[in-house]
Amino acid sequence: MNNQVICEPFHPQSMQRGAALIEALGEAAYPTGAPWSEPVIEENMQAPTSVYWLVRVAGQPVGFLSGxxxxxxxxxxxLGIVGSWQGHGLGKQLLTTWLKRYEAGTVVTLEVRVHNEAALGLYESLDFHKLMRRPDYYDRPVEDAWIMQKKIE
Known part of the structure:
Protein backbone atom coordinates (compact mmCIF):
# COMPACT_ATOMS: atom_id res chain seq x y z
CA MET A 1 0.00 0.00 0.00
CA ASN A 2 1.21 3.52 -0.82
CA ASN A 3 1.47 5.58 2.38
CA GLN A 4 2.59 8.77 0.67
CA VAL A 5 1.83 11.84 2.80
CA ILE A 6 0.64 14.97 1.01
CA CYS A 7 -0.07 18.30 2.69
CA GLU A 8 -1.96 20.68 0.43
CA PRO A 9 -4.38 23.60 0.34
CA PHE A 10 -8.01 22.51 0.38
CA HIS A 11 -10.26 24.18 -2.17
CA PRO A 12 -13.40 22.03 -2.34
CA GLN A 13 -15.52 22.16 -5.49
CA SER A 14 -18.58 22.11 -3.25
CA MET A 15 -18.42 24.19 -0.07
CA GLN A 16 -21.12 22.01 1.50
CA ARG A 17 -19.21 18.76 0.83
CA GLY A 18 -15.98 20.43 1.92
CA ALA A 19 -17.53 21.59 5.19
CA ALA A 20 -18.96 18.12 5.78
CA LEU A 21 -15.49 16.60 5.31
CA ILE A 22 -13.86 19.07 7.71
CA GLU A 23 -16.58 18.45 10.32
CA ALA A 24 -16.13 14.66 9.97
CA LEU A 25 -12.36 14.98 10.34
CA GLY A 26 -12.90 17.16 13.42
CA GLU A 27 -15.28 14.59 14.93
CA ALA A 28 -12.60 11.91 14.46
CA ALA A 29 -9.75 14.12 15.68
CA TYR A 30 -11.01 15.86 18.82
CA PRO A 31 -11.93 13.97 22.00
CA THR A 32 -14.97 16.23 22.51
CA GLY A 33 -16.01 16.19 18.84
CA ALA A 34 -15.73 18.76 16.08
CA PRO A 35 -15.19 22.27 17.45
CA TRP A 36 -17.35 23.82 14.70
CA SER A 37 -20.54 22.66 12.99
CA GLU A 38 -20.84 22.10 9.25
CA PRO A 39 -22.81 25.35 8.63
CA VAL A 40 -20.20 27.40 10.53
CA ILE A 41 -17.36 25.71 8.62
CA GLU A 42 -19.10 26.28 5.29
CA GLU A 43 -19.58 29.97 6.05
CA ASN A 44 -15.98 30.27 7.23
CA MET A 45 -14.63 28.57 4.09
CA GLN A 46 -16.21 31.30 1.98
CA ALA A 47 -14.48 34.15 3.83
CA PRO A 48 -11.65 35.65 1.73
CA THR A 49 -9.28 35.55 4.72
CA SER A 50 -9.82 31.84 5.49
CA VAL A 51 -7.37 29.11 4.58
CA TYR A 52 -7.89 25.36 4.82
CA TRP A 53 -5.33 22.62 4.30
CA LEU A 54 -5.57 18.83 4.32
CA VAL A 55 -3.06 16.12 5.05
CA ARG A 56 -3.67 12.96 3.06
CA VAL A 57 -2.15 9.52 3.53
CA ALA A 58 -2.42 7.21 0.55
CA GLY A 59 -4.88 9.69 -0.96
CA GLN A 60 -7.24 9.67 2.04
CA PRO A 61 -7.73 12.82 4.13
CA VAL A 62 -6.66 12.14 7.73
CA GLY A 63 -6.32 15.67 9.07
CA PHE A 64 -6.80 19.35 8.44
CA LEU A 65 -5.90 22.79 9.58
CA SER A 66 -7.76 26.03 9.25
CA GLY A 67 -6.62 29.56 9.72
CA LEU A 79 -5.46 21.63 13.67
CA GLY A 80 -6.84 18.12 13.85
CA ILE A 81 -5.54 14.68 12.94
CA VAL A 82 -7.86 11.65 12.96
CA GLY A 83 -7.28 9.66 16.15
CA SER A 84 -5.84 6.57 14.48
CA TRP A 85 -3.19 8.74 12.78
CA GLN A 86 -2.23 10.83 15.80
CA GLY A 87 1.33 10.36 17.04
CA HIS A 88 2.79 9.85 13.56
CA GLY A 89 4.07 13.41 13.08
CA LEU A 90 1.35 14.36 10.60
CA GLY A 91 0.24 17.44 12.55
CA LYS A 92 3.80 18.74 12.62
CA GLN A 93 4.28 18.00 8.93
CA LEU A 94 1.02 19.74 8.01
CA LEU A 95 1.68 22.80 10.17
CA THR A 96 5.31 23.10 9.02
CA THR A 97 4.31 22.85 5.35
CA TRP A 98 1.60 25.48 5.85
CA LEU A 99 3.90 27.91 7.68
CA LYS A 100 6.55 27.66 4.94
CA ARG A 101 4.10 29.32 2.56
CA TYR A 102 4.30 32.64 4.39
CA GLU A 103 6.94 35.36 4.38
CA ALA A 104 9.48 36.00 7.11
CA GLY A 105 8.09 38.46 9.62
CA THR A 106 4.55 37.05 9.51
CA VAL A 107 3.17 36.74 13.05
CA VAL A 108 1.23 33.53 13.81
CA THR A 109 -1.11 33.24 16.79
CA LEU A 110 -3.12 30.31 18.14
CA GLU A 111 -5.07 29.16 21.18
CA VAL A 112 -4.59 25.74 22.76
CA ARG A 113 -6.16 24.01 25.74
CA VAL A 114 -3.85 24.32 28.76
CA HIS A 115 -4.02 20.55 29.37
CA ASN A 116 -3.38 19.51 25.75
CA GLU A 117 0.21 18.38 26.33
CA ALA A 118 0.61 16.84 22.86
CA ALA A 119 -0.42 20.06 21.10
CA LEU A 120 1.66 22.22 23.45
CA GLY A 121 4.68 20.04 22.70
CA LEU A 122 4.08 20.36 18.97
CA TYR A 123 3.73 24.14 19.07
CA GLU A 124 6.73 24.61 21.35
CA SER A 125 8.83 22.38 19.05
CA LEU A 126 8.01 24.84 16.26
CA ASP A 127 9.09 27.84 18.40
CA PHE A 128 5.68 29.11 19.45
CA HIS A 129 5.81 30.76 22.87
CA LYS A 130 3.09 31.36 25.44
CA LEU A 131 1.83 34.95 25.60
CA MET A 132 -0.96 34.66 28.15
CA ARG A 133 -3.55 32.37 29.66
CA ARG A 134 -7.17 33.04 28.66
CA PRO A 135 -9.62 31.82 31.34
CA ASP A 136 -12.60 29.63 30.38
CA TYR A 137 -11.91 30.00 26.65
CA TYR A 138 -13.10 26.51 25.72
CA ASP A 139 -16.28 24.61 26.43
CA ARG A 140 -17.02 20.86 26.26
CA PRO A 141 -15.35 20.88 28.86
CA VAL A 142 -14.73 24.41 30.10
CA GLU A 143 -10.99 24.98 30.13
CA ASP A 144 -8.46 27.78 29.92
CA ALA A 145 -6.42 28.39 26.79
CA TRP A 146 -2.83 29.36 26.25
CA ILE A 147 -2.47 32.08 23.65
CA MET A 148 0.71 31.24 21.74
CA GLN A 149 2.59 33.12 19.06
CA LYS A 150 5.63 33.02 16.83
CA LYS A 151 7.14 35.15 14.11
CA ILE A 152 8.10 33.28 10.95
CA GLU A 153 11.84 33.62 10.34
Whole structure:
Protein backbone atom coordinates (compact mmCIF):
# COMPACT_ATOMS: atom_id res chain seq x y z
CA MET A 1 0.00 0.00 0.00
CA ASN A 2 1.21 3.52 -0.82
CA ASN A 3 1.47 5.58 2.38
CA GLN A 4 2.59 8.77 0.67
CA VAL A 5 1.83 11.84 2.80
CA ILE A 6 0.64 14.97 1.01
CA CYS A 7 -0.07 18.30 2.69
CA GLU A 8 -1.96 20.68 0.43
CA PRO A 9 -4.38 23.60 0.34
CA PHE A 10 -8.01 22.51 0.38
CA HIS A 11 -10.26 24.18 -2.17
CA PRO A 12 -13.40 22.03 -2.34
CA GLN A 13 -15.52 22.16 -5.49
CA SER A 14 -18.58 22.11 -3.25
CA MET A 15 -18.42 24.19 -0.07
CA GLN A 16 -21.12 22.01 1.50
CA ARG A 17 -19.21 18.76 0.83
CA GLY A 18 -15.98 20.43 1.92
CA ALA A 19 -17.53 21.59 5.19
CA ALA A 20 -18.96 18.12 5.78
CA LEU A 21 -15.49 16.60 5.31
CA ILE A 22 -13.86 19.07 7.71
CA GLU A 23 -16.58 18.45 10.32
CA ALA A 24 -16.13 14.66 9.97
CA LEU A 25 -12.36 14.98 10.34
CA GLY A 26 -12.90 17.16 13.42
CA GLU A 27 -15.28 14.59 14.93
CA ALA A 28 -12.60 11.91 14.46
CA ALA A 29 -9.75 14.12 15.68
CA TYR A 30 -11.01 15.86 18.82
CA PRO A 31 -11.93 13.97 22.00
CA THR A 32 -14.97 16.23 22.51
CA GLY A 33 -16.01 16.19 18.84
CA ALA A 34 -15.73 18.76 16.08
CA PRO A 35 -15.19 22.27 17.45
CA TRP A 36 -17.35 23.82 14.70
CA SER A 37 -20.54 22.66 12.99
CA GLU A 38 -20.84 22.10 9.25
CA PRO A 39 -22.81 25.35 8.63
CA VAL A 40 -20.20 27.40 10.53
CA ILE A 41 -17.36 25.71 8.62
CA GLU A 42 -19.10 26.28 5.29
CA GLU A 43 -19.58 29.97 6.05
CA ASN A 44 -15.98 30.27 7.23
CA MET A 45 -14.63 28.57 4.09
CA GLN A 46 -16.21 31.30 1.98
CA ALA A 47 -14.48 34.15 3.83
CA PRO A 48 -11.65 35.65 1.73
CA THR A 49 -9.28 35.55 4.72
CA SER A 50 -9.82 31.84 5.49
CA VAL A 51 -7.37 29.11 4.58
CA TYR A 52 -7.89 25.36 4.82
CA TRP A 53 -5.33 22.62 4.30
CA LEU A 54 -5.57 18.83 4.32
CA VAL A 55 -3.06 16.12 5.05
CA ARG A 56 -3.67 12.96 3.06
CA VAL A 57 -2.15 9.52 3.53
CA ALA A 58 -2.42 7.21 0.55
CA GLY A 59 -4.88 9.69 -0.96
CA GLN A 60 -7.24 9.67 2.04
CA PRO A 61 -7.73 12.82 4.13
CA VAL A 62 -6.66 12.14 7.73
CA GLY A 63 -6.32 15.67 9.07
CA PHE A 64 -6.80 19.35 8.44
CA LEU A 65 -5.90 22.79 9.58
CA SER A 66 -7.76 26.03 9.25
CA GLY A 67 -6.62 29.56 9.72
CA UNK A 68 -7.08 33.16 8.76
CA UNK A 69 -4.64 35.49 7.04
CA UNK A 70 -4.94 39.27 7.23
CA UNK A 71 -1.97 41.24 5.85
CA UNK A 72 1.01 39.97 7.92
CA UNK A 73 -1.04 38.28 10.65
CA UNK A 74 -1.93 34.59 10.63
CA UNK A 75 -4.15 32.79 13.11
CA UNK A 76 -4.27 29.02 13.34
CA UNK A 77 -7.89 28.30 14.24
CA UNK A 78 -7.91 24.48 14.10
CA LEU A 79 -5.46 21.63 13.67
CA GLY A 80 -6.84 18.12 13.85
CA ILE A 81 -5.54 14.68 12.94
CA VAL A 82 -7.86 11.65 12.96
CA GLY A 83 -7.28 9.66 16.15
CA SER A 84 -5.84 6.57 14.48
CA TRP A 85 -3.19 8.74 12.78
CA GLN A 86 -2.23 10.83 15.80
CA GLY A 87 1.33 10.36 17.04
CA HIS A 88 2.79 9.85 13.56
CA GLY A 89 4.07 13.41 13.08
CA LEU A 90 1.35 14.36 10.60
CA GLY A 91 0.24 17.44 12.55
CA LYS A 92 3.80 18.74 12.62
CA GLN A 93 4.28 18.00 8.93
CA LEU A 94 1.02 19.74 8.01
CA LEU A 95 1.68 22.80 10.17
CA THR A 96 5.31 23.10 9.02
CA THR A 97 4.31 22.85 5.35
CA TRP A 98 1.60 25.48 5.85
CA LEU A 99 3.90 27.91 7.68
CA LYS A 100 6.55 27.66 4.94
CA ARG A 101 4.10 29.32 2.56
CA TYR A 102 4.30 32.64 4.39
CA GLU A 103 6.94 35.36 4.38
CA ALA A 104 9.48 36.00 7.11
CA GLY A 105 8.09 38.46 9.62
CA THR A 106 4.55 37.05 9.51
CA VAL A 107 3.17 36.74 13.05
CA VAL A 108 1.23 33.53 13.81
CA THR A 109 -1.11 33.24 16.79
CA LEU A 110 -3.12 30.31 18.14
CA GLU A 111 -5.07 29.16 21.18
CA VAL A 112 -4.59 25.74 22.76
CA ARG A 113 -6.16 24.01 25.74
CA VAL A 114 -3.85 24.32 28.76
CA HIS A 115 -4.02 20.55 29.37
CA ASN A 116 -3.38 19.51 25.75
CA GLU A 117 0.21 18.38 26.33
CA ALA A 118 0.61 16.84 22.86
CA ALA A 119 -0.42 20.06 21.10
CA LEU A 120 1.66 22.22 23.45
CA GLY A 121 4.68 20.04 22.70
CA LEU A 122 4.08 20.36 18.97
CA TYR A 123 3.73 24.14 19.07
CA GLU A 124 6.73 24.61 21.35
CA SER A 125 8.83 22.38 19.05
CA LEU A 126 8.01 24.84 16.26
CA ASP A 127 9.09 27.84 18.40
CA PHE A 128 5.68 29.11 19.45
CA HIS A 129 5.81 30.76 22.87
CA LYS A 130 3.09 31.36 25.44
CA LEU A 131 1.83 34.95 25.60
CA MET A 132 -0.96 34.66 28.15
CA ARG A 133 -3.55 32.37 29.66
CA ARG A 134 -7.17 33.04 28.66
CA PRO A 135 -9.62 31.82 31.34
CA ASP A 136 -12.60 29.63 30.38
CA TYR A 137 -11.91 30.00 26.65
CA TYR A 138 -13.10 26.51 25.72
CA ASP A 139 -16.28 24.61 26.43
CA ARG A 140 -17.02 20.86 26.26
CA PRO A 141 -15.35 20.88 28.86
CA VAL A 142 -14.73 24.41 30.10
CA GLU A 143 -10.99 24.98 30.13
CA ASP A 144 -8.46 27.78 29.92
CA ALA A 145 -6.42 28.39 26.79
CA TRP A 146 -2.83 29.36 26.25
CA ILE A 147 -2.47 32.08 23.65
CA MET A 148 0.71 31.24 21.74
CA GLN A 149 2.59 33.12 19.06
CA LYS A 150 5.63 33.02 16.83
CA LYS A 151 7.14 35.15 14.11
CA ILE A 152 8.10 33.28 10.95
CA GLU A 153 11.84 33.62 10.34
Missing amino acids: TKVIDQLELTN
